[in-house]
Amino acid sequence: QQPVQSPQAVILREGEDAVINCSSSKALYSVHWYRQKHGEAPVFLMILLKGGEQKGHEKISASFNEKKQQSSLYLTASQLSYSGTYFCGTSGSGNTGKLIFGQGTTLQVKP
Amino acid sequence: GAVVSQHPSRVICKSGTSVKIECRSLDFQATTMFWYRQFPKQSLMLMATSNEGSKATYEQGVEKDKFLINHASLTLSTLTVTSAHPEDSSFYICSARMTQAGNTIYFGEGSWLTVV
Numbered sequence: 001q002q003p004v005q006s007p008q009a010v011i012l013r014e015g016e017d018a019v020i021n022c023s024s025s026k027a028l029y030s031v032h033w034y035r036q037k038h039g040e041a042p043v044f045l046m047i048l049l050k051g052g053e054q055k056g057h058e059k060i061s062a063s064f065n066e067k068k069q070q071s072s073l074y075l076t077a078s079q080l081s082y083s084g085t086y087f088c089g090t091s092g093s094g095n096t097g098k099l100i101f102g103q104g105t106t107l108q109v110k111p
Numbered sequence: 112g113a114v115v116s117q118h119p120s121r122v123i124c125k126s127g128t129s130v131k132i133e134c135r136s137l138d139f140q141a142t143t144m145f146w147y148r149q150f151p152k153q154s155l156m157l158m159a160t161s162n163e164g165s166k167a168t169y170e171q172g173v174e175k176d177k178f179l180i181n182h183a184s185l186t187l188s189t190l191t192v193t194s195a196h197p198e199d200s201s202f203y204i205c206s207a208r209m210t211q212a213g214n215t216i217y218f219g220e221g222s223w224l225t226v227v
Contacts, residue, residue: 002154032216041204041221042155047213087154089216097143097208097216101155 001026003090005102012078012109020073020105022088031064031071032089032099042087083109115207117219124226129193132222134205140185141207149202161188195226
């Protein structure tokens with residue numbers, strides 16, 4: 001079952017914040033976040049494991065609520081380089097490496 | 112630097128021919144690798160799980176006789192698109208789990224296949 005991401009697209013000005021959500025109808029073991037630029041491979045951002053953890057990476061952080069089967073990616077003080085399509089990949093049982101991806105959220109940061 | 116490498120990055124082949132794409136894990140062993148396909152402006156769709164030393168596991172709707180997967184060593188998986196048709200044109204990308212890096216899953220650079 002493919003996780004659902006929201007919003008589908010967002011346009012920001014440099015310095016603004018954004019939140020991207022990822023919801024699943026199935027129990028989750030882990031959530032993986034990637035950013036993909038047009039014509040390129042996805043780039044790993046972070047992984048969140050069962051246990052409701054929260055992680056941060058510079059101005060990008062994420063949370064994982066396993067009870068709600070949801071994860072959110074927080075982008076603060078966005079930069080032009082943040083533009084791209086963000087995908088969440090979910091793993092249902094154990095961290096086998098097999099990920100099912102959401103449909104993606106396109107983020108455009110304007111000067 | 113890259114931890115998973117794919118080759119070729121771009122390939123054009125004639126309809127009816129076969130094309131092979133390689134996926135290598137660099138400096139780590141991957142008993143399992145994964146193959147995805149991505150059409151323009153769409154998400155990554157899992158095609159199959161490549162298992163070292165055994166048969167690949169295909170997702171529902173993926174033709175195993177058309178997309179041959181071989182995982183002959185702990186660092187190499189190959190995807191062969193047989194009897195390619197224009198509708199097989201897509202971005203093919205592999206991934207591998209790096210247990211030494213907290214089970215982070217890394218993707219290769221991807222391979223653009225165009226069938227003419």
